[in-house]
Amino acid sequence: MKKMNAKKVNVIQGDITQVASDALIKSISHCGWATSNLDIAIKQQFGDHFHKQVEEATSLKEGMTVVAHGTGNTDDSFAAIVFVVDDATMPLSLIVCNALSAANRQGFKNVTLPALRTGILFSKKREQTLQEALAEIANQLADGVKAFLCQKSDIKGQKSGIESITFVIKNDPSFEALLTEALDRKAKESEAEMRVWHGQSD
Numbered sequence: 001m002k003k004m005n006a007k008k009v010n011v012i013q014g015d016i017t018q019v020a021s022d023a024l025i026k027s028i029s030h031c032g033w034a035t036s037n038l039d040i041a042i043k044q045q046f047g048d049h050f051h052k053q054v055e056e057a058t059s060l061k062e063g064m065t066v067v068a069h070g071t072g073n074t075d076d077s078f079a080a081i082v083f084v085v086d087d088a089t090m091p092l093s094l095i096v097c098n099a100l101s102a103a104n105r106q107g108f109k110n111v112t113l114p115a116l117r118t119g120i121l122f123s124k125k126r127e128q129t130l131q132e133a134l135a136e137i138a139n140q141l142a143d144g145v146k147a148f149l150c151q152k153s154d155i156k157g158q159k160s161g162i163e164s165i166t167f168v169i170k171n172d173p174s175f176e177a178l179l180t181e182a183l184d185r186k187a188k189e190s191e192a193e194m195r196v197w198h199g200q201s202d
Contacts, residue, residue: 008164009145009187011180016168017041017077022108023067024078025099027086027116030060038114042081046071050081062090065102080108092117092137096144097151100162104148109163115175116141135178141167142182146190 016024016038026038042050053068060066066083070076084099086092095116103111117137128136145165169176 009183010164010166011176011183012166012168013170013173013176014168015041015170016112016114017045019077019112019166019168021078021110021112021166023080023082023103023106023111025082025084025103025111025113027095028054028060028066028083030062030085030087036119046076054083060085062087063094063098065099067102067106078112080106082106082108082111086116088117092140093143093147096141097147100145100148100165101151104162107161109161110166111162111164112166112168113141115167115169115172115179118172118175134175135182138175138178138182141179142186145183146186150190 012019026036026042039051049071050068054066057066062085064085068081068083070079070081082099082103084095084102086095096113099113100111115137118134167179169179
């Protein structure tokens with residue numbers, strides 16, 4: 001468990017649909033396409049309940065979010081899904097920050113995220129190795145968390161309502177290690193920046 005600005009940031013292995021949270025964050029295309037393995041798993045549990053709410057949204061653009069609320073069943077692992085439009089034309093860090101901001105505006109306390117963009121390696125450059133591409137994705141995911149936690153609130157004096165952010169990685173210990181390392185670096189950067197902001201030094 002890491003801490004950035006007193007918020008818990010976790011990386012765990014598992015099935016994100018089985019991890020308890022107020023909201024699960026996942027990406028969709030601007031066309032509303034939802035055909036990933038995670039979408040299939042969600043539909044197996046809930047039918048089209050969540051995805052129908054996305055279909056009702058219009059003029060989806062990169063970085064936009066749609067909050068789809070659950071059935072109200074207290075036995076469900078998560079109460080809502082924050083869908084964020086990601087066609088890989090915007091930095092992944094901004095996609096993550098936008099999604100977390102949307103979750104925060106809804107008052108969600110605990111949110112989960114999968115390893116966004118790793119499924120089809122949106123951001124792999126021709127000259128990159130697979131490991132380099134995955135390391136870059138991990139860094140951008142961590143950057144997005146840091147950007148969200150460091151941003152100023154829209155309402156003066158209001159702090160982030162999100163208490164914990166959990167990345168749930170499925171069957172990929174290597175990427176779990178990359179992301180954990182990236183979050184470690186961002187947590188240390190945040191601590192150093194806070195000392196500077198408060199006029200402290202080592």
